[in-house]
Amino acid sequence: MSMDARIWTVIALLGIGTYLIRLSFLGMIGDRALPLWATRLLRYVPVAVMPGLVAPLVVWPPATDGALDMPRLLAALAALLVGAWKRNALWAIGAGMAVLYAGLFAQSLLG
Amino acid sequence: MSHRNWSAFRLGLREGLPFVLVIIPFGALFGVAATEAGWSLAQSLSMSIFVIAGASQFTALQLLGDHAPLAIVILTSLAVNLRMAMYSASLAPLLGAQPFWKRAIVAYLLVDQTYGLVMANEETGPRMTPAERIAYFLGTAAAICPWWYAASIFGAVAGTAIPAALALDFAVPITFIALFAPALRSLPHIAAAFVSVAAALAFAAVPYNLGLLIAAALAMVTGALVETLLERRRAEAVR
Numbered sequence: 147m148s149m150d151a152r153i154w155t156v157i158a159l160l161g162i163g164t165y166l167i168r169l170s171f172l173g174m175i176g177d178r179a180l181p182l183w184a185t186r187l188l189r190y191v192p193v194a195v196m197p198g199l200v201a202p203l204v205v206w207p208p209a210t211d212g213a214l215d216m217p218r219l220l221a222a223l224a225a226l227l228v229g230a231w232k233r234n235a236l237w238a239i240g241a242g243m244a245v246l247y248a249g250l251f252a253q254s255l256l257g
Numbered sequence: 258m259s260h261r262n263w264s265a266f267r268l269g270l271r272e273g274l275p276f277v278l279v280i281i282p283f284g285a286l287f288g289v290a291a292t293e294a295g296w297s298l299a300q301s302l303s304m305s306i307f308v309i310a311g312a313s314q315f316t317a318l319q320l321l322g323d324h325a326p327l328a329i330v331i332l333t334s335l336a337v338n339l340r341m342a343m344y345s346a347s348l349a350p351l352l353g354a355q356p357f358w359k360r361a362i363v364a365y366l367l368v369d370q371t372y373g374l375v376m377a378n379e380e381t382g383p384r385m386t387p388a389e390r391i392a393y394f395l396g397t398a399a400a401i402c403p404w405w406y407a408a409s410i411f412g413a414v415a416g417t418a419i420p421a422a423l424a425l426d427f428a429v430p431i432t433f434i435a436l437f438a439p440a441l442r443s444l445p446h447i448a449a450a451f452v453s454v455a456a457a458l459a460f461a462a463v464p465y466n467l468g469l470l471i472a473a474a475l476a477m478v479t480g481a482l483v484e485t486l487l488e489r490r491r492a493e494a495v496r
């Protein structure tokens with residue numbers, strides 16, 4: 147199969163599959179209530195998935211070919227602490243990017 | 258749309274807007290990477306429209322570039338998106354008995370940011386009816402999703418002209434952190450996040466992105482267990 151055909155196949159199947167994943171419970175369960183144990187588990191979905199998704203990107207950033215990078219590590223910590231403190235995503239993003247750029251600038255001066 | 262639904266929509270629109278700042282670099286980065294990998298503009302844009310899921314789009318791009326078998330490319334990218342089944346399940350009871358076509362539209366627009374915002378609104382925002390929640394959700398999607406498509410076009414066209422010094426690669430992790438950090442306000446939430454990080458790093462070598470799914474399952478159980486233990490202790494203290 148040509149590269150072009152491979153790309154279009156992945157776009158189509160990944161699109162359909164991802165939509166079906168998103169529709170799964172929204173489409174089937176609708177107004178039916180989930181049992182208590184399920185809601186108790188699902189309450190922790192965001193804090194169970196996103197930190198795990200992020201952790202390898204922070205510890206082994208692809209941009210540095212997986213080498214631990216001080217500016218990126220500090221930027222992640224700043225976003226985490228400011229986000230938890232201010233309870234606000236924009237503050238977290240602002241703090242993270244500010245620390246990242248300050249760190250990269252300092253690194254370029256030292257390096 | 259009723260007055261209350263309209264104001265919920267506008268609230269969603271307003272609270273979604275800050276994420277445009279990170280959606281644009283994230284989407285542009287995908288366009289740039291796809292162009293560099295030899296994708297056409299139509300292919301980059303189609304994937305952003307049909308899949309709208311950055312992490313899995315990058316996964317698919319990477320694996321296609323590595324000449325992985327098609328089945329592995331698709332399964333691995335879908336595995337990255339399995340978290341959305343959990344989003345779908347936790348959102349379903351909040352929307353209640355809404356018509357199927359509305360839930361079908363919500364499903365299409367269910368991305369990390371819109372989901373994160375609607376759940377955060379549930380915890381800290383005004384109390385809403387299911388119809389208002391949908392209006393709020395559509396507001397966040399209207400603020401965020403069009404920029405995802407636009408940024409993919411921009412990135413594909415601008416291509417390699419964006420300097421690496423902007424370190425846009427790290428806008429992605431910072432976005433995810435900004436989405437979950439405000440939720441770290443109780444011991445069960447913190448415990449779950451801690452287990453998620455530790456397990457995701459420990460299981461990073463597990464193939465096909467299954468490590469993340471294992472970590473998420475362990476973290477969810479941890480959160481629920483800590484919550485149950487705290488509740489039991491509180492009940493004993495009262496007695």
